Amino acid sequence: MPELPEVETIKLGLSKLLPGLVITNVQHDWPKSFPNAPADVERFMVGAKVLGVRRRAKVLIIDLNTKYSLLVHLKMTGQLVFVGQERFGAGHPSADLIASLPAKATRVIIDFAGASKLFFNDQRKFGWMRLMPTIEIPEIDFFKKVGPEPLEAGFKPADFIDRLQRRKNSSIKAALLDQTVIAGVGNIYADESLWAAKIHPAGPVSTVSNAKLIKLYQSLREILNLSIKKGGSTDRNYVDSQGKKGSYLSFAKVFRRQGQPCPRCGTPIEKIRVAGRGTHFCPHCQKLPRSPK
DNA sequence: CACTTGACCTGTCCGC
């Protein structure tokens, strides 16, 4: 569920909190959440200072001054919550969450000098943290295959269309979700951008006109940018680095809105299954291209 | 090679 805007929001938050902090201890209870050997954690992480925080696709990269970096993928239910020395009073949006830490789903706790902590919580245990040499990051399979960042200035409509059309027989939604086509798009922003561009999610890529693909390119970028501005989407588990929820979902036009009227035409939004995912769309605005006889 | 489906997990919700 954390997609590009959610991971970007966390990155922006952690970038203000972590750099300069020194790690004093690391606790982890589930090997799949953090598979590194204890000796490597001790050697390259404990005592290390945080240099900065980056994002590529949906992966966070926390660079340390040991020439090692901590990669974090939140998958569906991961949270990365920083708790400093301040005490939040009742009524603070994060007070209850922070008071509950460490929680049942806390997988990793990183302690910093000065008594602040970073909690990695992950109810479903799909997410992971991994310590590795900074210089080797571009060599891991995922980063070798992953597509361009959709919000980067150099990412042009022609590139978007070329890459989508490598999967011409897939549904347009499956192609958008394919991280090797384009980085960072997940279920929420696929549905929202297809609605904005008036494209049926199940239509094969080859049946979608270039004009509509250009519209999709524009809609996707606008929606990702808007969501970052709103602090991301909080569906079930997502919170930012300070435990706060995002507000984008209240701006969503179709996601989780089946049965509600389409904001453009009033037709009830439908929910179907496309590319193995729950898919929300307007059956009036987003028509399948007529199949040729 | 292109494409789809199942596995990884746990908590929640729905029907009986």
Place this chain on the structure above:
DNA sequence: TGCGGACAGGTCAAGT
């Protein structure tokens, strides 16, 4: 009330 099953969705492995 309890219980079984469907569902949530990012990514990789396995299958067609």
